[in-house]
Amino acid sequence: MATGTADGQVVTPDWMPIEPVAIDGVRVKEIRPVATSTGYLTEIFREEWELDAEPVGQVFQRTLYPGAVTGWHAHAVTTDRLFCCVGSVRISLFDGRKASPTFGAVWHKIIGPLRPAVIIIPPGIWHGVVSIGPETAVLLNLVDKAYAYDQPDHWRLPPDTDHIPYKLV
Numbered sequence: 001m002a003t004g005t006a007d008g009q010v011v012t013p014d015w016m017p018i019e020p021v022a023i024d025g026v027r028v029k030e031i032r033p034v035a036t037s038t039g040y041l042t043e044i045f046r047e048e049w050e051l052d053a054e055p056v057g058q059v060f061q062r063t064l065y066p067g068a069v070t071g072w073h074a075h076a077v078t079t080d081r082l083f084c085c086v087g088s089v090r091i092s093l094f095d096g097r098k099a100s101p102t103f104g105a106v107w108h109k110i111i112g113p114l115r116p117a118v119i120i121i122p123p124g125i126w127h128g129v130v131s132i133g134p135e136t137a138v139l140l141n142l143v144d145k146a147y148a149y150d151q152p153d154h155w156r157l158p159p160d161t162d163h164i165p166y167k168l169v
């Protein structure tokens, strides 16, 4: 073709992404649901997966209406572990850690029941979530440290901030 850009390979023959996770310390566990005659069972987290060395201190759900955006978020000491139970969400990450070998990197992954995965987001990595499906998304966060009501470990930037080279909106 004289014009346009040719597609390169993006998935392996067993449908795994070619590109490695672009941000140091971020882990992704792709999970395969088990079909039964009455529905599906999808594991969400196992300590033995050794995705990180932290405990699970709390689990909460965050629902996002279709098209809703939450972010940018960052935590100083808390590890987030995100899993989408319902709907479809695009998780966007930005490595804001100046000492990181991937400082400045942006990376995205779409997850949900059709592509179950748990994404481990270490402290210092900015993250945002967009609900891209036609239904309200349900996102679980299995954090290693429980939310401190009196002094949340939570920093924010607007979804369209110029401090991050990707805009969530």
Ligand SMILES: Cc1cn([C@H]2C[C@H](O)[C@@H](COP(=O)(O)OP(=O)(O)O[C@H]3O[C@@H](C)C(=O)[C@@H](O)[C@H]3O)O2)c(=O)[nH]c1=O
Binding pocket: 060, 062, 070, 071, 073, 080, 127, 129, 141, 147, 154
């Ligand atoms: C995290 C948390 C929040 N809250 C309250 C605080 C606030 O009034 C309301 C909404 O919480 P947030 O403002 O933190 O929600 P949100 O801004 O959507 O952030 C949450 O979304 C996901 C995607 C993340 O990455 C986390 O950082 C998590 O904090 O719920 C609790 O009562 N318990 C909790 O454990």
